[in-house]
Amino acid sequence: MKKFLKILGFSVAGVVLLLIAAISVVVWILTPAKLTPLVEDAARKSLNADVNIGRVELTFWSTFPRLVVDVDSLEIISHSLSTAADTLPAWRDSLVSVQAFHGALILPKLIAGTIAVDRVEIIRPEINLVTAADGSTNSDIVKPSDSDSGSSSGIPSFSLGRFAISGDMPVRYLSVPDSTYIAATLSAASVHGEKNPVYTLNVKGDTRAEIGKISISDIRLGLGGNISWDPERPTAIKLDRMRAALADVTVDVTTSADFSHSTVINSLNINLLPVAIHSLVAIVPEGIIPESTEIGGEALVSADVSLTEPYTVGTDLIPSLTAALTVEEGTARFEEMYLKKLSLKAKAVIDGRDPDMSQLDITELFAVGEGVGFRLSAKVSRPLSDPRVRGTFKGGIVARWLSKRLLNALPCKISGNLKAECDFAFRRSYLTPTEFHRVKFNGQASLADFHLDMRDASASLFIDKASLNLGSDSRISVGAHTVDSLLTASLRIDSVAFFTPGLDVQGRDWNVGLGMLNVASTADTTVINPIGGRITAGMLSLDNEADSARIRLRDATVSGSLTRFRGSATKPRLSAKITSRxxxxxxNMLRAFISDIDAAVTVYPAPPRLTRRTRQRMDSIAALYPSLPPDSIYARAMAMSRRRHTADIDSLDTANSFNLDGSTVAMLKKWGTKGHVKASRIGVFTPLFPIRNVISDLDLKFSSDSLTISNTRYTVGRSRLTVDGSIANISRSLTSRRGSPIVLDFDIKGDTLDINRIATAMFAGVAYRKTAEREGLSSVAEDSEAEMQRVLDKAAENDSAAPIVIPMNIDAALKLNISNVLYSDLTLNHCTGNARLSGGALNLRNVRARTDMGSIDLNALYSAPDETDLRFAFGMLLKDFHIDRFLKLMPSIDSVMPLLNGVSGIINADIAATSELEPDMNINIPTLSAAVKISGDSLVLLDSETFRKVSKWLLFKDKKRNMIDHMEVEMIVDSQRVELFPFIFDMDRYRLGVMGTNDLALNFNYHVAVLKSPIPFKFGINISGNPDKMKIRLGGAKLNEKKLASTTMISDTTRINLVRQIESAFIRGVRNSSRPGLHLNASAPATMQTLGSDASDTISRADSLLFIREGLIESPLPPDSLKHE
Structure with a gap:
């Protein structure tokens, strides 16, 4: 094993030595003079550009174990836009230029398979990027390769020690298609990879740009942070606390992304560090915000945005993220509006999978400016399908602290304080008529010391204090009954004053309230939705100069409601109530007042009025068309009725009509009413009836067709009456085609009835109306009683009396019981009777009264259907009446019976008369017909001085007793003549009989028969002529007791007949009957017909001598004396 390792070690060392030797040979051979052309040629062959290199040098032994490359003066001239338009800038071909380049490669790591770049430094690079109008760019310089390299072998292991740019690095970018120009200069840029695969990046510089009409001035920029990139995972990159700075705006970005198959951002956090508003606005490109708009402030703005789920670019529509925006309390400015305090806390949650689940939460938006301040919090959800909004608001305005620019821009001067607060909750779908009831809104607003004055002085308004309350889900409890889901509004004003030229309104303690059900059916306009309201006013004063109207209200309340009639959803029931202290x-000249009024009215659909004939028609139609609904059957029946009556309408007597238009008649037929009116005192003064009218303790109940008054006191002038009664047939009278009259039935009792003042007021009112129509009368001062009286006197001067027309459409029955009636200078006690109005006539029946001067029994008819048809008829019985008062009571008697002048004493009178009246309400003497019977005892015929002379001349036995024991006189007036029936009376030792006639011009012919006297024979005195030229002749007596018994006593019969005619005419209708006239039972006696027919009627010579001897007549003068005279 050791041997194997030894052999392997020698082999590797050999390879390394061989590689080093090879590199050394290459570096030794490729001197800068040889290497530079080789690099340029290679670059020109692979690039569509000219590559100019000043010098390329490789260094190895002096920098071992690093292989160093140094390049001086590199320049790349692009040929891709050589055929482009000349409108492109001159620097379009200069793609890249570098003053110097220095790079080092660590050989040991390269041998180990890792490309380890120790250091890269670029000195003063310059980059120009251009995109032409056709989309070609100057950076498209790589020539296509002829060979296919096949599949890629992957990216080798790579590490970077340090990357730096020295000197300024200008970068320019121009895009012709979208008019974008960006110029940036990086003053410093570096990458440190000592902790690779984590690299630290730092960039500094400034930039300016023009994008369309948007311009960015020179702005400092910076970029720094850590970049994590592992060659083993070359498609993954991570930025950690990457800080980007643009001027004073700094943003920290932490993110990780993967580009293996598609761009996937696994995490992202963007944090905007607190920055002043004015600094944030400074980086906004010019053109986005108009130059005239000034925005700024010292309030600090910060934001934080974080992905909540990985986001795939190009696949996912929008990312899922949370965003928070915070404005710390500080100042802000928008144009002329300056906010001393502005703060905001808001958060948004964006759901990329279901954007409709996104939410916005404004925790608090608080602002205080010049005269303005508010606080708002709100939440918004379901922003796409049906946005839901819920929140609260509270704010206020102090008008005098508003900006001067805003105040000067207003057409008025304002001052005052406004405060408002509310909470609300609604959806966008609720903002429709059918869903509005779901909106939840409760709030209030208050206004204090508010002044508004128009700059042109056209109006001014002052409100001391006012408050407005609104609620969409209010609840009201009355006893155990609770009603919720109410939409309510209320307004309260402590005091208000409004003025505009010609109108002055002032008020105090005003309250307005409105409520209605806030449910789904509220939006249905086909059904009745209950609603109620109430208005109260402690004081209201209104003065309108245009029509001289003046209104004063104290403690007034008006309330009303709209409900469903008998549960029907389509039939309304409207109720209203009015009270006022x-x-x-x-x-103008109208004055009215009312105290302690309590009035209520209810309006509801009136049931159809079906006559017997209409019901029969409906039955017939229903039998003929059994499938028709009831409404259609009724409509057809009414159509048939209208067609039947169309031909008769023109022939109807329309004198009873109230001349209402069709729409008004239809409304009266459609709606029914009921209610009441109560008041402690009502006063009215009008020039149409210029006398003080006061109604006390009014108790009135009414319906659509009737009205009832109970125990109501009425004071008119000095008259004091108590009224009970009713008015009926109102609806039918107002809507009937055939003129059905209004029916009145009243019982009138009272202490005093001053007919003098009432009649004077009625005449003056009619005169005023005529004068006003003819000449026009101006209004008078508000409280000038003297001026008002002057206008009335002027009207009275022009029209001293005008006809009083009795309405044709009123049928009234009045029962009278008055303790004291003032007529002329008489006081009538215990006056009772009945008065009826019908068909344009007034009928007085059985009117009886007592006075200290006698008693009266009266029946009369006054017919005045119009101003051109005035008639009067009456029958009157007077008992134990003073004759002088009788002449004042009947002043026309004096003009037709001049013999009654100077007579005094107690009489009984029986009078019946008819006459037409002139338009000034005077008797039309030529049309006068009358029968008069006057009887009396202890009558005084002469005044004391005259009686003293007459008693001495006629040799009275008792020269102190100036009295007639009994006298009874009858006469008739007809055809403008007065016929005085014969009558006899005794006076001292004389018995006289009188008869005669005179016309209405007082051309008379009377005969006085002396039936008993100291003269031993009877004789007569014939009086003829007129008061200015009277002729007296003596003759024989034409009257005696036997002839007197044959005269006809017609007065009683005539009066009784006239009363019957009056009743008959009144019942049948004045216009349908002949004029009530007197029908005398007998003509004047034959004795009266011989008056003046015998010219030889005179006394004998012997009788004349006896008169001369008794001194009753003077002796005739001698003939010489006559000649001398």
């Missing part, structure tokens, strides 16, 4: 409204 006080509300005031004014506009």
């Amino acid at each position: 006080r509300a005031i409204y004014s506009q």
Whole structure:
């Protein structure tokens, strides 16, 4: 064995010596002068390029055991782009140039089969790489080989001791197709392999580049770390803590990869060391970020990326990895926005196998800037199929601390503080109308001391404090009942003021709340989704100069809800409720207020109103078409009904119509209502009825077709009334084609009813309306009562009275019981009666009252269906009435019975009259017809002074008793004439009978018969003419007790007949009956018909002498005196 080893040792030594000898011979023979041309020729033959070498030298003995190669001045000129366009740079052909090259190969390791390079040093190399437009490159210089070398024998064992580049190494790269230009200069580069197969790499330099429109300025770069590469596994490489530096940005990379079959990255970790934002932005190529955009800051950014599974390049779509991004708290700047604090902690998990399983977790994003700050945390999952987002947010804004540039860019000046916070959870699929109910969102926002002023002074807004709360899964408990899954929103404002030219709004303690079910059916627009809301206002003030409107509210609440009617998913039920401690409204001359209102209304689908005929039609259609659904049967029946009535519509009396448009009528038929209104006090003042109207203790209940008022007090001027009653047939009246009227039934009681003021207000209101329509009246100052009265007086001057029209579409029955009624200067006590309105007429029935001057019993009819058809008829019975008050009560009597002037005392009167009225509400005298009966006892006919003279002249026995014991007078007014029926009365020692006639121009013809007197015979006095020119003649008496008994007593009968006619006309309808008129039972007595017919009616000469002797008439003057006169 020893011998074998000895022989083997000598053999190896021999081979080594032989190899050394061979190398020595080659080195000795291949001197630089011989070796240099050989290398150049060999290179030119295998390359499509010119290779210029200054000197190539081999050294062996002086560097033993290393074989050293030194090359001076190496240059490779490429010919691959020699035919390219001249647009390429001049350096396109200069591929590589090296000032010097030094390399050493360790021979002992080479003999052992390992290529061991001890040292490689390149001095000042320069590389230029160019890609032409057609894709050819200047580096494509290797000529194709003619021989096939067959299969490769593999990579021999290799080791590198040290690799270094001395001096600057310029590298240029130009790619014409993608407009890329990169220029880098490596100032230092080295590789140390003392610990091979682990090699340490260090590179330093700077670079600049242009990629398209993106430009990179000169940036320092560096590269260093350990590279593990084993020739036995040449396709595997590992980088350990490989640090790459670009300017101030440093990245550590640790990775391992295998290139045997395909590129597989087994592990990878990239760690960005903390770097300031401004340093990170500095390496971003120019063009990616606009030049005008300024980004910077001192906050430190770091990141860490790690593979979680091996990644095969070209096979796997995306790698599986985790990435974490951290921004340590510091400053940041984006253009004019400056953040004093910015921090971020975020982590992403990427699943390469199932990218939809990737996740993003923003643990915290915190920022505080100039007037802005927020904190956000969120998690995102399922990013591809249906992104899920869950997180919280909290932030705020202080307006006065915002950047001046931002504030100056706004069209308004703002100040105030805004804070908000919320938590949320949703998916992208939830952001649709059908799935929105699944979004979870709960949050609140608050605003304090907010001011907004438009720079052009067009508007300003101030909010003291405001808060907004939103919730998508709220829960409300009322007693033992709990409702969850509610979408709610509430807004609270402590105080607010808004102003714009012409409009001023102020408020305090505003609250708005809204809630609805947040379930799947919410998105279904074909069904009713319950919803409710509530608005409260401690105070609201609104002033609008455009229409002079003014609104004031105190402690007001409005609430409402939309629910399903009787459980039907398609039929809505709307409820609303309003309460307010006080509300005031004014506009122009309208004033209204209400205190302690409590109102509620419910609107619901109204059931169809089916007449008997319609039901019969439906039965017939159902029998004819048994397969039709009920809705279709009803539709067909209604269509038949409409066709049947179409021809009749034009002939209907439309005076009862409210002139509602078709859509309004359809709405009233479709919807039903019910509710109530209560209020402690309501006041209204309007120029259309210019008198103070106050309603107290209002208790009103209503439905679609009726309205009920209970124990409600009404004060109008000095009138104080209590009202109970109802209004019915509302719906049918508003929607009927045939003009069905609204039916009113009220019981009115009261302490005082001032007819004077009410009538004055009604006339003034109508006059105002006409004047306003004709001339237009401007609005008055808000609280100027004097100015308001001036406008009303102006209207009254233009139209002292205007017709009061009775609506044709109202059928009312009023029962009256008033303690005191003020009419003219009379006070009527215990006034009772009934009033009815129908067909454009007002009927007073059995109106009775007592006064300190007597009692009244009245029946009347006022017909005023329009302004051109005004009529009046009445029957009145007065008992124990003062005649002077009677003349004031009936002022027209004075004009037709002048003999009543100056009469005083207590009378009974029975009056029946009809007349047309003029547009100013005065009696149309030519149309007046009347029957009057007046009787009285203890009447005073003359004033004291006149009686003293008359009593002395007529030789009264009792010259102090100025009184008539009894008198009874009847008369009729017809055809513009007054017929005074004969009557007799006693006065002292005289018995007188009177009869006569006069027209309405007071052209009279009366006869006074002296039936008893101191004169021993009867005589008569004939009075004719007019008050300005009166003619008195003496004649025979045309009256006596026997003839008086034959006169007809018609007043009672006429009044009774007229009352019956009034009732009949009212029932049948005023327009359908003739005008109520008086039908006298008998004409004037024959005695009256002879008045003035006998011109010779005079006293005899003997009677004249007796009158002269008694001093009753003066003696005639002598003829001479007459001539003298």
